[in-house]
Each structure stands twice: as structure tokens, then as C-alpha cells.
Amino acid sequence: MLMKIDHSKWIKAILLFMVLNSVVFIYIQSDSTLPWYHITKFIWLTPTMNKTCNGTLFPEIQNNESNWGPVDIEKTIFIISAYFVKSRNRVFVIGAKPFHRVSVICQLWQTTSDKQLQFMQQTEAEIVAPSGGNRYSYASTIFACQINATESPTHVSLVLNSCDNPLNMLRIREVSKPEKYERRFTVCTAPLFGFRDSLRLVEWIEFNRILGADKILLYNYSTSAKVHEIISHYLKSDLIDVIQWRFPFPSFDIEFFAQKAALNDCLFRNKNVSEFIVNIDTDEFIIPRSKGEVNWSQMLAQLDQNCVGYLIRHTFFRTDWKNENLNVTGIIQTLDLF
Numbered sequence: 352m353l354m355k356i357d358h359s360k361w362i363k364a365i366l367l368f369m370v371l372n373s374v375v376f377i378y379i380q381s382d383s384t385l386p387w388y389h390i391t392k393f394i395w396l397t398p399t400m401n402k403t404c405n406g407t408l409f410p411e412i413q414n415n416e417s418n419w420g421p422v423d424i425e426k427t428i429f430i431i432s433a434y435f436v437k438s439r440n441r442v443f444v445i446g447a448k449p450f451h452r453v454s455v456i457c458q459l460w461q462t463t464s465d466k467q468l469q470f471m472q473q474t475e476a477e478i479v480a481p482s483g484g485n486r487y488s489y490a491s492t493i494f495a496c497q498i499n500a501t502e503s504p505t506h507v508s509l510v511l512n513s514c515d516n517p518l519n520m521l522r523i524r525e526v527s528k529p530e531k532y533e534r535r536f537t538v539c540t541a542p543l544f545g546f547r548d549s550l551r552l553v554e555w556i557e558f559n560r561i562l563g564a565d566k567i568l569l570y571n572y573s574t575s576a577k578v579h580e581i582i583s584h585y586l587k588s589d590l591i592d593v594i595q596w597r598f599p600f601p602s603f604d605i606e607f608f609a610q611k612a613a614l615n616d617c618l619f620r621n622k623n624v625s626e627f628i629v630n631i632d633t634d635e636f637i638i639p640r641s642k643g644e645v646n647w648s649q650m651l652a653q654l655d656q657n658c659v660g661y662l663i664r665h666t667f668f669r670t671d672w673k674n675e676n677l678n679v680t681g682i683i684q685t686l687d688l689f
Contacts, residue, residue, distance in 0.1 A: 375635050376629075380627065404514035414520060416432060419598050421518050428511075429448075430519055437525070442498065443496075444457070445492075445612050456476065457473060459506075459507055460506040460508070476495060477496075478492060480492045489609075490606070492612070506520055506522055507520075529624070534624060537564070538566070539613075541607065546633070549575070562636070564629065571596055594616075614630060
């Protein structure tokens with residue numbers, strides 16, 4: 352069963368999704384919305400600065416998807432990827448920070464004609480962080496950097512103090528809405544950790560391909576040798592992409608292997624190439640139930656198109672329950688909140 356979300360009510364529906372955390376979601380790419388539905392939003396705004404820092408040196412080594420860059424010497428803040436959305440005039444940087452409030456400054460850079468980097472401007476970041484307890488040392492975070500220039504930056508650094516020499520440098524990906532998408536459905540899933548079930552992975556990949564998946568992104572923290580062989584095979588077919596997801600602190604210091612950072616990175620990464628983002632785990636499938644519908648395209652064609660996304664009610668098929676006659680009526684009534 353699908354739940355329709357009107358534009359006027361999408362915030363309420365998104366908050367409901369975060370509370371339940373047990374339904375799957377199809378996100379419609381749009382410059383009018385941002386993929387922040389995984390986190391409760393707290394934005395700390397500070398006055399915007401536009402200051403040139405003469406003598407500020409950029410680091411020689413640029414960070415990439417498998418190399419989290421530290422923002423400070425104490426290594427309490429890290430960043431992993433950066434995306435520019437032209438319609439919002441902002442660069443969005445994915446990273447992690449402590450649960451307490453921090454202040455971060457964005458330094459924006461541009462590549463010159465001779466392939467050198469020159470300083471453009473700096474601006475104080477808007478910080479989007481999750482709510483909840485502080486039993487983890489780090490929280491998945493989005494840093495938003497407003498651009499006060501006519502030309503688009505190509506790189507971004509984050510520092511704690513004005514005109515600091517940065518310890519990090521990220522290439523900015525342009526992800527504004529294109530005239531035509533390259534593909535329709537991209538599947539984003541939470542990071543794989545200790546994953547060993549190679550047959551289940553094959554089943555999950557192939558069934559999602561039948562349903563309509565054009566691309567599947569796997570964020571790999573740790574998998575078995577057999578699963579690695581399966582992934583290597585699919586990499587040759589261009590069906591999947593793999594991001595090696597190893598952050599520079601213990602896994603128990605951040606919630607679910609930095610799952611929120613991975614999912615938001617996946618959403619931004621595919622914003623300009625995929626019309627829909629399908630957010631599911633490796634034990635979940637989105638199954639069309641109406642007569643004559645056998646894939647996601649046919650399923651969505653029957654729904655209101657003026658939506659920012661679709662929530663899909665879940666049904667459990669528990670393979671670990673030994674008693675097939677177990678009465679779960681009470682559980683179903685508890686979960687039937689729509």
C-alpha cells in the first residue's frame with residue numbers, strides 16, 4: 352500500500368517516516384526539496400561573511416569518498432563529499448561532528464585556467480544535525496555553504512576559524528536538476544557491515560533489477576570474501592557502484608556505521624542523474640500489488656505525480672521465527688499507524 356504525500360504536508364509525512372523507521376521510501380529528485388528526511392533538522396545560522404584570506408594555503412592532497420578529511424587538528428569534525436545545488440546557491444558538505452554545537456567556516460575555491468586553485472570566499476556554514484541522545488561520539492551531519500559569487504566554486508574546505516589553513520579539500524560535484532535524467536531508478540542502501548550472505552545479495556540485486564533498478568549503490572564497510580566476489584562480478588555490468596565506507600574512528604562511535612551520512616551522500620550523488628531514489632535495505636523489497644503492475648514504473652503511473660516522495664507500508668516476513676502459528680495480530684495493530 353502506498354501513502355501519497357502532498358507538497359503542503361510533506362514535512363509532517365517525513366517526520367512520521369523518521370519516527371517509524373520501518374517503512375521504505377521512494378524519493379523524487381527535485382531542486383525544490385533536499386534529501387534531509389533521514390534527520391531531524393536543527394540549523395544554526397550565523398552572519399554570512401565574504402572575506403578574502405590572503406596567504407591561505409590549500410592542502411596538496413584532496414579527499415575523496417574513501418578518505419574522510421579532518422576539519423580540526425583534534426579530529427572532532429570530518430567531511431567526506433560536497434555537492435553544489437545551483438537553485439539553492441549552496442554547496443552541501445556531508446560529514447560528521449560531535450553532538451554538541453560547533454561553528455564551522457566554509458572556504459570556497461575555484462580552479463583557474465592553468466589548473467591552479469585560487470581562493471574565492473569564505474562563509475559561515477549552516478549546520479544540519481540529527482537530534483537524539485549523545486551516546487555516540489559523532490553524528491552524521493550536513494554543512495551548507497552559501498555562495499556569494501557569480502562563478503561556481505570547484506572545491507571547498509572547512510575550517511574552525513577565519514582564514515585558517517585548511518586540513519581538507521573536497522572537489523564539488525554539480526548536482527543541479529538536468530534537462531533530462533540519465534536513468535529513472537537508483538537504489539540507495541545502508542552501509543554493508545559484516546555482510547556474508549552472498550546468495551541473498553544476488554537475489555536482492557536481481558529482483559530489484561527486475562522491478563526497475565537502473566543503478567544500485569553499495570556503501571561497503573565490511574563484507575566476506577564471497578560477497579566481495581559477487582560485488583566484483585556486478586561491477587563489470589555497470590549495474591552497481593561501490594563506495595568504500597571506512598571512516599577514521601571506531602564504528603561504535605557513530606550511529607549505524609554512519610548510515611545517515613551514507614544515505615544523504617547517495618541522494619545528493621544521484622540528484623542530477625536519477626529521477627527517483629529508492630531507499631531500501633538488503634532485506635527489503637518494494638513489490639507492486641495491483642493487478643497488471645509488475646514494476647515500479649507501472650506502480651508509480653497509478654499515483655498522484657505532484658508529490659515529493661512515496662512512503663510504502665511494510666509487511667514482515669520473518670525467517671527467524673520458528674513458530675509459524677505465532678499470533679502477531681497485536682503487533683500488526685500496533686504498527687498500523689497510517
